[in-house]
Amino acid sequence: MASDTTISIIALAVALVALVTTISQVLGQFLATADGYRRCQSSVMGGWAKLTHRKFRWSEMRFETLYTTPQFGLFPYMPGQFVSTETDAYGTKEMRYQLDGSARAKEATYCETTLVPHLPGGTENVSWLRFIEALHDNSRQTLKAFGVSFDDVASNKELGSELKPNPAIQRKILEDINQPAFGSQHYIIPDLKLQRRSWDFVPPEVVRPLASVAIADLAVMTRRLGMQWKQFEPLEGNLRAEGNGHTITSVAVRSMGTVLQIGVKDFVSGVDPTEDLNELYIPSEAADKMGFGIVPGEASLGVPDYKLGTEDEVFATLRNVVDPSREAAETVKGILGANPGWTPGISDIIGFAAPMIRQSFSSIVRIPQPAGYVVGLTQEQVGFVVFHKRLHDLVAERDAAHQPVSEQTRSILHQYEELLDRYGEQWEDQEVCNQKTNDRSIEFLDDLYGRHTAATKYFKDLMAQYSVRGEKSQVFRYTDLMYAHIRHAVNYFPEALERINASPSRARDDYGMRVAGWITEGAHIYFDNIPKVIEDMRSKGFDKPEVVEEAWLTMMWKAFLWHRCHFMVDGPRVPSSNWGSRLPVYIG
Secondary structure (H helix, E strand, O other): OHHHHHHHHHHHHHHHHHHHHHHHHHHHHHHHHHHHHHOOOHHHHHHHHHHOEEEEEOOOOEEEEEEEEEEEEEEEOOOOOOEEEEEOOOOOEEEEEEOOOOHHHHHHOOOOOOOOOOOOOOOOOOOHHHHHHHHHHHHHHHHHHOOOOEOOEOOOOOOOOOOOOOHHHHHHHHHHHHOOOOOOOOOEEEEEEEEEEEHHHOOOOOOOOOEEEEHHHHHHHHHHOOOEEEEEEOOOOEEEEEEOOEEEEEEEEOOOEEEEEEEOOOOOOOOOHHHHHOOOOOOOHHHHHHOOOEEOOOHHHOOOOEEOOOHHHHHHHHHHHHOOOOHHHHHHHHHHHHOOOOOOOOOHHHHHHOOOOOOOOOOOOEEEOOOOOOOOOOOOHHHHHHHHHHHHHHHHHHHHOOOOOOHHHHHHHHHHHHHHHHHOHHHHOHHHHOOOOOOOOHHHHHHHHHHHHHHHHHHHHHHHHOOOOOOOOOOOOHHHHHHHHHHHHOOHHHHHHHHHHHOHHHOOOOOOOOOOHHHHHHHHHHHHOHHHHHHHHHHOOOOOHHHHHHHHHHHHHHHHHHHHOOEEEOOOOOOHHHOOOOOEEEEO
16 A cells, blocks of 8 residues: 555656646746747837737647838828738738828827937837838928928928918829829838738847838938938948938848847927928939939930949940940040049930939929039039020021021020029029029929920920931931930040140130139030031931031030939949849848
């Protein structure tokens, strides 16, 4: 009996040990699950904690923590629709929430209705909460400056206006957004998708729920918030940006990738609204491309995009696109050897190729500078003045000789003088014009916008007129005209210096401008190059000298208008290879 009792006691003890072990294992599973759950509470991720759930997995007899975080992106703005849907590769409809600053959008993205200072030392919450707030605030300011009125976003055609929006104007604005006018671009604003995740797949090094964003979209959002990249090496995991009170730092997490920490400045009331306005960029894809060193091409004229972000890309564009003979590239290479960072002539391609990025009804004109050197005779006052004087003399001489002058040529001269009479130095002098950026007169900008649209239509009609291919047909291509101009424009600096140095007394009229003689001479050389452009176009199969001359004048006119409607902001450019990259990075 004693032995049976002993055996029973031992068996009971073993059973108890087994029971305790089993209970410990189960509790361990629960504790592990609870660890993930605790890290997804409101103290960490704010209102997003409402989307955190525990799911019991019967097959494993444990709880799984399911949480939801945002996946940031960019999407065309849809007025009045803070939620949109898209279908993924598997046919599943996904909801996208616009970060447009409206009260409904903020509520849907679990964002505070107003930016308020965060308490010091509150480092337990994820940084992407403030990132959402900052993107909402930036979009709200941008759309407000565009005259958009919805929810709590008031329409202000002029800064500080307290007037209610004109319903007719408001309808026109919304029509322009939904169906962009010829040459304009869709508004592109940040948005987010809800990504449901399991804490089971979170590496142990990660202690907070992570949001995600593609590297190309991050680069755009960073620039729009006023930051500049100090380090941009996404493949190596080295990312650092700062500016406008914001910061981005990165750390590499094993088995995860690059994780960012974003610091967003606190909102301070009473700041001069002009300062905020002048930090905004045009929210369009064309403007975003420029931040990657890419000049967007006007698709309606058959113009491709051009990469000018680095000197190597400038040379590649000259050699492979503009002038396959490589003469232009060799000329620029020689200039760069003596004047590092200087590429005169090639910068003209910006005003020739790019569509009108500035939107109607808006005073926002800031865009990223797509190249290291963008100054040129299609932007500076000397180019404007000499063009005007030479065109005036050309028309006067032909009228005196009873020679024909096309209606388009007379129209350009008339329009130029009309703008000069109406706006004075604001039109001709880039330094006067650039004293204001996003607070320029909308009347002035809309006037130029309409004239640029007409100039672009001129080329569309010209290409349609000379588009039939045949044995005797001639085809006009806008790109051929651009390349013919650039091919000779890159020579203006050495040619002007040679002429001035050979005989200073031969310097041509500077029309009272106090600039270096070679600059004025260079502007004259542009006009002198018209016969060379005509010859280049003839070699490409278009032998109509009068049409080529008129088209060249219109192309220059179109570039003048483009530059006065935009202000290019210098700063580090993201390598063009990153445009469109979907490489994910995470935000902690």
